Amino acid sequence: VSLLFARLTFRQISRVVRENRDQLGCVSKTGCLSDGKASCFSRIVCAVGLQILSDLMKASWTFAVATDVSTNDFGNSHLDVQVRFLGIEIGDKLLSFHLLAIPLFNKLHSGASLFNFFATVSNALCVDWKVKVVGSSTDGAPNMMGCNVGFTAQFAAVASGGAFYQIWCLAHQLDLIIKASLHALTD
Numbered sequence: 753v754s755l756l757f758a759r760l761t762f763r764q765i766s767r768v769v770r771e772n773r774d775q776l777g778c779v780s781k782t783g784c785l786s787d788g789k790a791s792c793f794s795r796i797v798c799a800v801g802l803q804i805l806s807d808l809m810k811a812s813w814t815f816a817v818a819t820d821v822s823t824n825d826f827g828n829s830h831l832d833v834q835v836r837f838l839g840i841e842i843g844d845k846l847l848s849f850h851l852l853a854i855p856l857f858n859k860l861h862s863g864a865s866l867f868n869f870f871a872t873v874s875n876a877l878c879v880d881w882k883v884k885v886v887g888s889s890t891d892g893a894p895n896m897m898g899c900n901v902g903f904t905a906q907f908a909a910v911a912s913g914g915a916f917y918q919i920w921c922l923a924h925q926l927d928l929i930i931k932a933s934l935h936a937l938t939d
Contacts (some may be wrong), residue, residue, distance in 0.1 A: 753797055762790040802877065805835065805849055809878035812837040816887040816917075817851075819870070819896065819903060821861055829856045833870060851877075863902040870903075871910070882910050887917035892928075 755765045769785040809815060815837035823829040833852040838844055852873060874881040888907045890896035896903045904918045 753793075756794050756797065762787040762794070765790040805851060806877040808837070808847070808849070809835065809881065809884070812884065814838075814884050814886050815881075816889065817870075817885060817907070818848075818889040819866070820891045821856070821866065821896070822891075829861065830854060831856055831866060831869065833873075863896060863904075863906060866896075867903050867906040882912050885911050886915065887919060889919040 755768060760768065766785050766787050766789075769790075815835050818834040818836060820832045821829060822832065831852055831854055832850065834848050835851045836846060836848045838846060852870070878884070885907070888904045890904055908916045908918060
């Protein structure tokens with residue numbers, strides 16, 4: 753799991769485990785970890801994580817969602833969705849977990865397509881998410897905050913639990929201000 757977290761590929765994980773096994777002289781105690789086995793372990797880790805999130809979402813009386821679509825320096829974009837809720841016990845702290853952090857490849861970045869993708873995953877994890885969700889925080893991009901077909905507008909349209917709060921993330925607002933200030937200074 754720690755090697756997956758370090759962003760190693762399945763092939764790299766297999767090689768690191770093999771090299772460590774050989775260097776430590778524990779060949780007889782450990783078997784071979786192939787690329788396929790590393791892939792299976794990653795699927796198991798993802799499945800266990802999603803099951804835990806599903807159980808927490810079902811047990812929670814309400815939660816909020818934070819979403820961000822980012823593009824790195826190489827032009828690769830990804831969707832990042834976090835779910836935030838209070839712990840199950842009274843007095844528990846606010847919990848925040850990554851629900852999704854996946855590459856979008858060549859998929860559309862429209863608010864509708866992003867929402868449909870999110871809704872599909874949410875329906876699988878917590879059937880009554882539309883009743884439990886109380887808000888959405890996004891990065892303020894037009895496809896996220898658009899009043900007609902934006903991600904949050906579609907979110908608000910299906911949320912049936914009462915009040916729904918739409919928030920333009922303060923960190924993203926601050927980031928835009930700093931970028932504009934730096935550009936003004938360099939000009």
